[in-house]
Amino acid sequence: MTGENSVRLFCLPFEGVSAGVYLPWTEATGTSLVITPVELPGRGHHPRTGPCRGLEPLLAEIMPYVARMCDRPFALYGHGFGALLAYEMAARLEWEHDAVAERLYVSGSGIPHRPTAPERAVSLLPDAAMIRRLRDRGRMPPVARDPRHAARALHALRADLGVMEAYRRDPRHVLHCPVTAMAGVADRGLTEADLTGWRRCTRRALRVETYPGDHYFPLTARHELLDTFARDLIRPAAARRLLSAAGY
DSSP states (O other): OOGGGOEEEEEEOOTTSOGGGGHHHHHHSOTTEEEEEOOOTTSTTOSOSSOOSSHHHHHHHHHHHHHHTOSSOEEEEEETHHHHHHHHHHHHHHHHHOOOOSOEEEESOOOOOSOOOGGGOGGGSOHHHHHHHHHHTTOOOOOOOSHHHHHHHHHHHHHHHHHHHHOOOOTTOOBSSOEEEEEETTOTTOOHHHHHGGGGGBSSOEEEEEESSSTTGGGTOHHHHHHHHIIIIIHHHHHHHHHHHTTO
């Protein structure tokens, strides 16, 4: 199947975990939707052994790969920390490569407003206090529980949290693609205002959708998410091909 007959969905992982969390998605889709997990430094099989502690170094690591893989219509999905990355990548693909996504999916995250004050920064806490604070907020990701890998996972988690807490959105980053903001119905850390705030990031439409589960609903509502992607990406692409074949 050629690139024109399929849509690529780049998937950015949430804080502290490998993009391998999306591998089950690759097994559940056909050739019309190409799930492409984007691994971050310091986890999984990424050649860099340590995580990046700043947004720009991190994007410098992953943007060349994503730009090379824009060989067909594409969309971006990111959850938590991945939502921030997916948004920044969509903006840079537009400006630097004249490549506009079919849609941006931002999941489990409101639009960041301002950097976190140091006294409130979770990333600066000792390991035990950081884990306790995240659990209290329902934001402790399922990082490696095996002691042989736990230290590396916590190192990546702390680095990602630090990038999130230091992040300042550039108000000029307004996209030319539609945006879908997603949340779990039992996520007590997100409000409707958090989700609708993404409207400021696009010149197109914003849609808000909720799914069964808590903050980590992408791990439990896979089928519902894949149905959304199919409705948004595969069916419109098929309709465009039919119109093209008919000479419209």
